[in-house]
Amino acid sequence: METEVPSKLLTTLSHAADIVRGHDFIQIYSHYDADGVSAASIIAQTLLREGKEFRATLFTTLNDYNMDIIRNTKAECIIITDLGASYIDQLDAMKNDIVVLDHHTIISEANRICYANPHLYGIDGMTSGCGATMALLFSVTMNEKNWDLVQIAFAGIAGDRQHINGLSGLNTYLLEQGVKRGYIEQMPGSLIPAGDLMTQLYLTTDPYIRGVSGNEEGVSKLLDDAGIDHGKSYMDLTEEEKRKLSSLIAIKLTEQGMLEQSMSEIARARYFLKGFNMDAEYLSSVLNSCGRSGFGGMGISAGMGDAKSIEMGAKLMRDSNKDVVLNMVELDKTGLNQRKHFQWFDSSDSGFTGMLCGIAMQCIGDPNKPTIGMNRSKEPVNLSSRGMWIQLDRGINLAVAMREACNAAGGDGGGHRIAAGGSVPSENVELFLDKLDEILERQLSSSM
Template identity: 40%
Template sequence: MDEAVQLPPNLLMRFKKAAEAVEKATSVRVISHNDADGICSASIICSMLFRKCKQFQCSMVKGFDENFVRGSVEGHDLLIISDMGSNNLDVLESLGIAVVVLDHHKPERDSDRTVHCNPHIFGIDGATEGCASSLALLLAVTVSESNWDLSGASFGGIVGDRQHLRGMAGINAYLLQGASKRKMIEERPGQIITDGPLRDALYATTEPFIVGVSGDRQGVDRLLADARVLDNLPYDSLEEEEKVRLNSLIVLRLLEQGVGLANLEELLSNRYYSPDRKVYSKDVANAVNACGKSENQGVGLAMLMGDVKASERAWKLKDEFQKQLLANCIAVNDRGLLHAENFQYFVSPDIDVSSETCGTMMQWVGDQTKPTVSLAHKGGEVRISSRANRHIVDHLGIDLGAALKEATAKVGGSGGGHNIASGGRIPLGKEDAFLKELDRALGEQKREKTYAAK
């Protein structure tokens, strides 16, 4: 970076207050989300507390549960809640202990009765410029400069939250600057194909999902033959001419299946490498996400904190999860997406990978001008995931978090999240009513954007 990245002074002061709360505490309760960002942030917080010789207990959960939070803080004098909490401030303010909130979801208000660390309050976009792992690392390095070595976990969360796709900005850029200076993170050029033997990498790829290649051994062989690449070498070992031919064919395939240029640019976004861990942040994110999805979030936490056996288990879970995701993407693609006026949707055969499949369909298969929504049945409820892209958000005026919050509430459910990605749940049997309400809410957002532009 050519110029030093600066953060707002009032944001830094808020983190100093959070650091003071950590210093004063004797026993800390940590609660975080169980996705990649949440688990990475939890590992940073726990490592920081361990180094300060603080007693602590950590839980990684699916979402904010008032009864769980109230019951879990007994016997502790500080709660650090990460990747959630900004929209539950009334509850947190009433707990009777000190509370630090590290959340990047858009809040309804600020709080002077907690140490509320949310980037939106300081004019920084929590959807693209700072996630829970960013906030956790900023807190950790505020507590002690020695905690910059936790950058690998932070960038795993940043990449897991897909905040790297158009370059680092805001808090993320500040942390990249600091981590790069200390040689904790290396920024490297992106590449279309992941590392490993080409045939296996192309067969397993869901980012990008290449129709007729992903999950198709014969399709892989045809693609490599057309590119005149005969050896099953890792991508990095190919001759430059072979790379150009293969990349060109893949890009043509993706353009043919309707992928936009913006998504192709995101595919080549810079990668972030941890020299200490000798691993790319994307692989860390995928491994930790697989742990969370399989309800092995403790394995992910232990891996990030340096446990060798946990690391071995996490990488196995990552490979198993990728196979599961690939199978679900193929099934959904074969069935085709269903279309409402203002969005496209599908019913996910596999609930465990429904949100990731939703992202894959949005980015590589579906109509690039409509948000993608997945519905997955579990017990007596339906889990909802939704994804958009920057064009849909910036130019069409779509806010999926607001739309899902409204549409789920109308049918007796709950939901919300970011403008570009959100989720929720509704009662079983309310699917048609929900889809109608969501279509109406999204249509209103588009009309408001149109009127505002006139």
């Protein structure tokens, strides 16, 4: 491998590869979102090519309950991807051979286990290297012939939205190698969704367009106003039609309060995966839908290139996208609950907490306040938070805020500065909300 990857990281990855080579069976644990499923797919394919037996398990989060599952595994060798940063001390205390490939905020460094995280090498794991990035670097350390798996890594990069302001750090290295080796093609972005316009404008939540998303009549009127035939797809549009439709969408987004920066993020570059014959964001959505619908095995198979699993995952994605957009329409009607330093909503009836949180933050929320989503349908209460770059510039750090507020309320939390999650006992939700307001006020005051 070349020098774009820090030498200390290469040393850690080489150690990880040696550990795995010494075992015949490996237990994989990963997160259930697009990045986690992508990372698990890369590891699974790598182990398969090495002739190793393995089992993969996906978690919605890594908490004390799931940590007990890891502790009780019979496997002598464990690989954890897109999880683990908050539990390094406990993993260190185990006797198993453990490799952790994570990118979340560093809580502690490892003493015994093999731990690779961009933050350990001066690279921002929020923007410049995700779980799938780390899994891919491990994979090509095992065998240079695994560079074709860079396509799966881009599904993870897209899933964690590390491409929206342009690639950086380790992800740039992956793109350079992917393009050079003929696996990836970079394409210009647009505010207009790809595919059949009547269908995709109805389903779009990236961006969520008030009066159009989830509204067939609104889609028809938008296309009529742009002078576009209802049967057209994005690829059928002339340059003039693209200009008209993009302008109309931009006007609607401006009217609903979206920042210009957010619109630029939506019109980001796209990455075409030649081996999958699809855009990285499409594959990311397929894998995400599988993981979040409880079909993690199918998601991992889809990431490994199984055509039937991709087809079934795509159906899950279409059904999921319709549910998400209709729930987003309802949230838009209801509005967000306002606290002094953040806004929040309850998604207990839908279960799409993290997805709705991100959409609400970008498309309908006050851009000056982080957005919190909570799901009370199970114990403990599941929490998601999303911020914006302008909030980070003012001192907001959701990784710290969610960790401290959840801990104060008897739960756990963590993640990235711009997106974090957690859980708390249901009886302590109000305590969590109060603590979060206090912590955000402290963060804002200390940065002034």
